Amino acid sequence: MLDFPLQCKNLKEQVESILQLLQQEPTLRSEDITPVQTSLSKAISPKFEIVFAGAFSAGKSMLINALLERELLYSAEGHATGTECKIEYAEIDKERVVLTFLSEAEIREQVACLCQQLGFKTVPNINQETDLIDLLLRSDKVIQQEGGESKSERAKQAKALILLLEGYIENRDRINTVTNATYSMEQFNFSNLKEAAGYARRGCNSAVLKRIEYYCNHPLLRDGNVIIDTPGIDAPVEKDAQLTYAKIQHPDTSAVVCVLKPASAGEMTKEETELLELMRENTGVRDRVFYIFNRIDETWYNTQLRQRLDDLISGQFHNSSKVYKTSGLLGFYGSQIKQTSQKDRFGLDSVFAESIKGLDGKEETPQFVYAFNNYCVNSGKLSSTKFRVSVNGFETPNQNYVRILGDWGNELIQQLIQDSGTEEFRTAITRYLTEEKRPQLFKNLADDLEDICIKLKKHYQSVQRNLDSQPQEIETMKAQELQGLNQQLQQIGKEFSEHITEEVNHVINNSCDSFEADFKQLQSRMIRRLDELLDTFSVAYAYRRATISHPRNATAPLIAILVEAFYYLANQLEDILVESSQQVVANYFQRLIEKIRKSEYYRQLYRLLDCDGGIEQEMRNLEKQVSQALVSAASVECDRFVRESPRFYDEGTFSIYQFRQTLLQTSQGYDAESIIEAEPAIRQLLKLDFEPKVSQTIRKSFRQTINQTLKTQLLPMADQQADQILQQYPQARAYLERTLEQEAEEKIANNRRLLNIVEENIAAYNSAASSINTCLQAMQLYDNLLPVIGDLLDNDRKFANNEFLISDVVQEV
Numbered sequence: 001m002l003d004f005p006l007q008c009k010n011l012k013e014q015v016e017s018i019l020q021l022l023q024q025e026p027t028l029r030s031e032d033i034t035p036v037q038t039s040l041s042k043a044i045s046p047k048f049e050i051v052f053a054g055a056f057s058a059g060k061s062m063l064i065n066a067l068l069e070r071e072l073l074y075s076a077e078g079h080a081t082g083t084e085c086k087i088e089y090a091e092i093d094k095e096r097v098v099l100t101f102l103s104e105a106e107i108r109e110q111v112a113c114l115c116q117q118l119g120f121k122t123v124p125n126i127n128q129e130t131d132l133i134d135l136l137l138r139s140d141k142v143i144q145q146e147g148g149e150s151k152s153e154r155a156k157q158a159k160a161l162i163l164l165l166e167g168y169i170e171n172r173d174r175i176n177t178v179t180n181a182t183y184s185m186e187q188f189n190f191s192n193l194k195e196a197a198g199y200a201r202r203g204c205n206s207a208v209l210k211r212i213e214y215y216c217n218h219p220l221l222r223d224g225n226v227i228i229d230t231p232g233i234d235a236p237v238e239k240d241a242q243l244t245y246a247k248i249q250h251p252d253t254s255a256v257v258c259v260l261k262p263a264s265a266g267e268m269t270k271e272e273t274e275l276l277e278l279m280r281e282n283t284g285v286r287d288r289v290f291y292i293f294n295r296i297d298e299t300w301y302n303t304q305l306r307q308r309l310d311d312l313i314s315g316q317f318h319n320s321s322k323v324y325k326t327s328g329l330l331g332f333y334g335s336q337i338k339q340t341s342q343k344d345r346f347g348l349d350s351v352f353a354e355s356i357k358g359l360d361g362k363e364e365t366p367q368f369v370y371a372f373n374n375y376c377v378n379s380g381k382l383s384s385t386k387f388r389v390s391v392n393g394f395e396t397p398n399q400n401y402v403r404i405l406g407d408w409g410n411e412l413i414q415q416l417i418q419d420s421g422t423e424e425f426r427t428a429i430t431r432y433l434t435e436e437k438r439p440q441l442f443k444n445l446a447d448d449l450e451d452i453c454i455k456l457k458k459h460y461q462s463v464q465r466n467l468d469s470q471p472q473e474i475e476t477m478k479a480q481e482l483q484g485l486n487q488q489l490q491q492i493g494k495e496f497s498e499h500i501t502e503e504v505n506h507v508i509n510n511s512c513d514s515f516e517a518d519f520k521q522l523q524s525r526m527i528r529r530l531d532e533l534l535d536t537f538s539v540a541y542a543y544r545r546a547t548i549s550h551p552r553n554a555t556a557p558l559i560a561i562l563v564e565a566f567y568y569l570a571n572q573l574e575d576i577l578v579e580s581s582q583q584v585v586a587n588y589f590q591r592l593i594e595k596i597r598k599s600e601y602y603r604q605l606y607r608l609l610d611c612d613g614g615i616e617q618e619m620r621n622l623e624k625q626v627s628q629a630l631v632s633a634a635s636v637e638c639d640r641f642v643r644e645s646p647r648f649y650d651e652g653t654f655s656i657y658q659f660r661q662t663l664l665q666t667s668q669g670y671d672a673e674s675i676i677e678a679e680p681a682i683r684q685l686l687k688l689d690f691e692p693k694v695s696q697t698i699r700k701s702f703r704q705t706i707n708q709t710l711k712t713q714l715l716p717m718a719d720q721q722a723d724q725i726l727q728q729y730p731q732a733r734a735y736l737e738r739t740l741e742q743e744a745e746e747k748i749a750n751n752r753r754l755l756n757i758v759e760e761n762i763a764a765y766n767s768a769a770s771s772i773n774t775c776l777q778a779m780q781l782y783d784n785l786l787p788v789i790g791d792l793l794d795n796d797r798k799f800a801n802n803e804f805l806i807s808d809v810v811q812e813v
Helices: 011-024 034-044 060-069 106-120 129-146 154-170 193-201 203-207 238-249 270-283 296-301 304-316 329-335 368-377 397-420 422-468 474-483 483-510 515-536 539-549 559-596 600-609 614-643 654-666 674-675 679-728 730-780 808-812
Strands: 048-052 082-091 098-102 182-184 209-216 226-227 254-260 289-293 321-324
Touching: 011 422, 011 730, 034 422, 048 060, 048 238, 048 270, 048 296, 048 329, 048 422, 060 226, 060 329, 060 422, 082 600, 098 193, 106 238, 106 515, 129 154, 129 254, 129 614, 154 203, 154 730, 193 203, 193 209, 203 209, 226 539, 238 254, 254 270, 289 422, 296 304, 296 368, 296 679, 321 422, 329 397, 329 422, 329 539, 329 614, 368 397, 368 679, 422 730, 474 730, 483 679, 483 730, 515 559, 539 559, 559 600, 559 614, 600 730, 614 679, 654 679
Parallel strands: 048 226, 048 254, 082 209, 254 289, 289 321
Antiparallel strands: 082 226, 098 182, 098 209
């Protein structure tokens, strides 16, 4: 750990000790410890990653350059790279750069994506020189058609493609086909950071670099601070945009500098809104977000744009204290030209030497010079100052620039830097990183730990108080157990009654799956049996029975056949309904008895009585009663099948039609043959009558009969049995008096063991909390100390911080 107080050396072990104590308690094990683990990792991490994120052309790289007052990162209009830049601290004699290139496969992917956006035909092989030249020419033509490389999104994409292809051509020998090649600056023969950074800043080189790692000397980077510049969140290559989103969500990210474009665009983009939402989801970032509205100088010349920006900030960012308005362009180059003079034309011959070289030999005007001249004349920032500046139309922009600075010098430059807002932002983030960061990280850890510590403290005190209140002598323990015996028996009876009521209600509400399966089996057996009876019904047999009943007659009417059939079917169905009902009852009571045996109240009853108090025998007796009741109900139900259905003979029904047709067929003769030949018709007639009756029974009436029988038999029994259990107090007392002495000895020993464990845990907790408090004191966080558990028996203890005992170390302070 960097610059940590000695008192915080074992912070990780102490925090983990408290978390382990939490995990040992079953009632507290479900507590979410993720926030504590996250804040701990942030507090002790040797690195503090600050991610700069935003849309392309938002000015992230320029702002970082301004922050460090060094031109490290490539900054230009448009975007063609997925480069992630990391800047870490190094001693001044150990400054270096590590460069990692894109693979050829990744470059091909980006080329294909840009070609698709530009409407170009994708080249199959970027190693074909003719294809590369064709793409370069077509991209250059797009830029000319658009009026310049920064005039439109299409022009920016064309410029990005040019840089990507030129970078590939110039660095082909350093690029691997599939893997990413990494080089130190010594491998490029660079002698210092400035040379290496100059190479990486070149647009075509930057375009083919996947990652750049700078190690440079700057006080802002001390204490493990790492600045990370990411690709634009609206990058044309989806993988590049996802790189930024992934970095925002990464647990290593500790703070975010969100560089937003509304100052120049007038409103938030969809991607910027998504970025803000993702930042809020990362618990490792919390409120460590700096909102930078860059390119603020564009609002100086547009009243409507300025008003929209002010409305946006006051509406959506009024709760944040880390909101800044900057112009990275003016701030950075303002800091660069402070060291220049009239001799090098205030940087035109040094800082801007490369950018002023024109293709036709004429001197170009750097973007900063245009912005500087505009600032001096049109921004209104100098109207209330002593500076009286004019821009002459008969002079070139560069000449105006040199003349103005020749007149006013560093005073004007300092005013420019102040108005750019970069100095304010640098001061604020420097103060945060050097003074506020570490205490805040430790405060977050203490806040997250506090909730866990409070719960642990209350739990330990509750357990300790409960164990201390338990009898310590065997006779006292026995007396206490016997004193609560009556209440225990009453509670057991109550739980038994409630259990039976619940089980009956499950049946009545059709929510007992096992019972439903048994009843469906009953229904299925009844339906199958009816089908079997109808399919095998013998008219000849029924005819013989009818004639035997009347020995004086040699024939029998259709009605006599139907009578025999009705009696036969009803009796056969009764047999199957009785058998099925008995099976349903037997299965139900077997399951119910098993559930009772597994219940806690049943085990308690056995402990108190050495028996179940007659519950199981009562259940067996009741099973017989319920079974007999349902057998009687089944007999009554099926006896009614002997009578025809109420609408069997109604006019207009199919049953009366079938009856007449069958009667017509059987009345053609007086012998048995005419009746037997009508057997199919008679079976159909029986089916028309019996199917509705059986359906009514198994789907409606008999289920209600079962429900009512179970309810009227079981519920009164449960209440009676609960009372019967209570009446067995004398037997329970006599049995307990024989067994309680051994139980009391075991319970007292167990209580002592548990009390020792709690006291050991409290000691371990107090040791860890006190050590953490010592660390917090070293960080000057006196208001965030963790609670320490005091002696419950010491009434003279003084509590503070919501009854939290202050540690001895704190009291000494």
